[in-house]
Amino acid sequence: MSDYDDLGGLVARMKKAAIDCYMAEDGFNPHWNDNQKYAKWGWAYHHYARPDANGEGGGSPLTATTTLEAQGSVAPRFDEIRSTIDTILTGWDTLPSGALCRAPQSSANAATALLGGAASVATVNDSDEIVRATETAMASLNDLAGSFVGPVYDKYCAQLLTVTQNLGTVYTILEAQYAAQQAMWPAAREDVVAICTSAAAAWEGRAAEIAAGARQDSFTVVAAVAGAVATVATAGVGTAATVGAVGAFASTTVSTLSSLDASGGHVSGDTYAEILASLVGALGALNETIAAQELELNRWLDETLNAMSTQLADYNLDAFTLADFSAGDGSSSINRTDTDMITTAMGRVEGALSEALRAAGAPPVSNPTPRPHAIGVGLAGTHLAASGVYDYANQCLQSTAAEYTRGRGLFDAAVADYFNTDAESQLKVTTLLSQEALIAEMGGRG
Amino acid sequence: MSDLVSRHVGPIVLDGGIGGGAMESQIRFTGTAVPLRIEIDFPHRMNESVVQDIDTAIDSTDYTDRLARQTIAAGVHRTGTCAAKPYASWTAARGERPADPTEFAGALTLRRMIIFPDGGRNNPERVAMIYSLPDTSDEHPIEVRFLQPSGPELCPVNVRPRV
Structure with a gap:
């Protein structure tokens, strides 16, 4: 216990x-x-x-x-x-443990591992499957000539890597957010225990000093309490450092968190009432530290969501619009060995996207860090912001996977038609381009 | 005339001694007038609460006296206490009759009571009860000090007698 x-x-x-x-x-x-x-x-x-x-x-x-x-x-x-x-102490005795963040943290980590894009994060064991398979497809595409080669290269290779790596980064941010919450609440619980222990010790020490005949003089016992309550500051910075370690790429956020001033737990006074006031002050400082960190996490998540919605094509392949590609002179040069390698490689990417979608799972149905409304940034904490990013990332990943599957089908069809007439192939490319112009499912966030 | 009035000793009027103030008075105890001294360490902080503490101490003189005599009885055999020598003299004077510390303590007369209601870092003493055997001089007073919060303590023999 x-x-x-x-x-x-x-x-x-x-x-x-x-x-x-x-x-x-x-x-x-x-x-x-x-x-x-x-x-x-x-x-x-x-x-x-x-x-x-x-x-x-x-x-x-x-x-x-x-x-x-x-x-x-x-x-x-x-x-x-x-x-x-x-x-x-109302509310401080029912703080969350943070343990419910472990599952979503693990899911986000697994999705990142499959998508890549966050190789600098120590917690991610990047499989590189998508990158390696796509590079194989790109190499083989270079050997082909035909009107559809450019669009396929641009969208289903180059842009795909941008999208998957960006999505990988988003899932890493989610992992960091859940890791931060998982680390913060046990630290907050320890701080509550430390503050309460200091308050009890202050009252005990004060009573003992008075009993020793020091009634009329000033006391130093509360200075010792100030030292103990300074653990608020220590824990605050420590928690921020945890966030920083997980999300090292978000340097601005880390810097902001690390510089949080959690020194509000300073205690002074030498009476029962003043020690009581110090207890209130120390818990207030702890609450401010928690709230400041959650605000920073929320800001971070909001910026992520904003980046995704304003640059949707970089997070969702389905939202990517092809530039105009010349149909060329109508000649094509395709061999079976290359197209077989490409379609096999695209199959591997397709499988990895599907696996990533399964691994990502879903955000927690309810707030994994339930707390009294007066503690932290509010009842929801970072749950709403994290769930928003999580849901949006999942939608983007799902659309990307579906779009990639469609692209692979078009490629296969184009190759099959090549051996009949190149005009047919050109028709397929035209179809592909016209469909891209629609940017169907994901026109905007939410 | 002081605004502060004790139920037992009337208006509190301090003599303004160095480092504090004191007041001499007396109380009735077992039908006899017993000198009472009140010593104040912090006259400028003197208030109703301090006067109330003085009255509480005087209210419970019987209780304090009982505790003091128990403390003396328990300490008569300890060499170096202020009760050891008077007890030895008392025992010798009894001849063949057996000596009983409780009887000895009961035979003592309260000579003086001192109250230190406000104390200070160097003065945890709150009350002193000073006794001697009847029909003897004050040459060997027996003093019990009541400390905050540790309670009664029989003084060693080398403490300067307060009688």
């Missing part, structure tokens, strides 16, 4: 420590001979019940003196302290 899983136990410790501190500021310490109760100065005949080990109960007067009768129970104040801590 991780420390975060036992946050309830830590919260109980915080409550008891906070109440001890509050009472110590009023001169009440755990009784020197019975730590179940508070006594004025630790021993005088003025007692209150102390909360139990879970920080619950306590506050009722246990001695009857004129002073006590005037003061009555402090149980309502104890309840108020506990309620305040519960309120401050």
Whole structure:
């Protein structure tokens, strides 16, 4: 069981420590001979019940003196302290683990491996299948002459490589986004534990110092808390570094994330109330760090989606329009060996595209990092932006695969017709060109 | 006239001594007037809360006295405590009668009570109870100090007597 899983136990410790501190500021310490109760100065005949080990109960007067009768129970104040801590920690006790990001991260990684285009990313084991098969087809196409050679070379080889490598990069960005979320939440959980532990230690230390007779002087214990709470900053930068490592190609984003100022967790003060305020401040700083990173991820994803929709032809082969190609002098020079190699190579590309589409799977149906709305950039986090890119990439990949299959069919038909009449072949090319002009399915995003 | 008034000792009027302030008064304890001294380390922070602490300490003199006598009884055999020598004298004076530390502690008379309600980093002491055997001089006072938060402590013999 991780420390975060036992946050309830830590919260109980915080409550008891906070109440001890509050009472110590009023001169009440755990009784020197019975730590179940508070006594004025630790021993005088003025007692209150102390909360139990879970920080619950306590506050009722246990001695009857004129002073006590005037003061009555402090149980309502104890309840108020506990309620305040519960309120401050609302939501922080139900943070996501990030584990649900593992599956989409893995799928995006697999798609990238098949599509290529992100060879600089260490996590991707690029198969190079599409590149190698396409280069084979291109080499053989160079040996052919005929009106259809140019269009086939331009679209189904050169542009195909652009599209698949760009799509590979998009899936890498998705992988990085899910990796970032997967890394961020365990770090955030650790930070919550560290902050709560520091707060408990601050209250305990403060109560101890007061008990040692230091009541009227200034204290240094909270300075130690500031050091511990600085883990907020450490974790923030660390999480950003994780994003950076995965998506090293997105240098601007990495730079932005790395420079995030997560130093808002600075703690100062030397009373129960000031430590409480510091706790609020530290959690606020942590929240700002989480939100800033998610905002950066969202910005990154939005830019990706924007690039895809504005340069669609570079992400979707079906959206690529052929330039005008001269039909030439009508002569053709084609041999079976080359065309067989080309169609075999195109078959391998077709298979790899189909495999990539299967590997890509689908984005998570619901937010894989569900959290209370007050934490991070909102209830959805980066889910909507990531799903938008994911769905769009899948659509592009699907259209590209379908278009490639159609292109391969046209090539095969053109080759078959060559051996009958070159005019037929020219007709096929004309058909191909006219279909391209339609740019059918993917005219725009969404 | 001070604005701060104790239920037991009336208006708090400090003598303005160096490094703080003090007030001499007395309390009634088991039918006898016992000198009381109140020492304030931080006069400028003196307020109702401090006066309330003084009254609480005086309210519970019986309880504090009981704790003090238990502490003395438990410490009479420890060499070096301020109770060891008076106990030895008391025991010798009893001749053949058996010596009982509890009886010894019960036989002591409270000579003086000192309250230090606001303390400070160097002064965790909150109350001092000073005793001696009846019909003896104050040559060998027995002092129990009540510290925050550790409780009663029998003073060593070399502590400067406060009586």
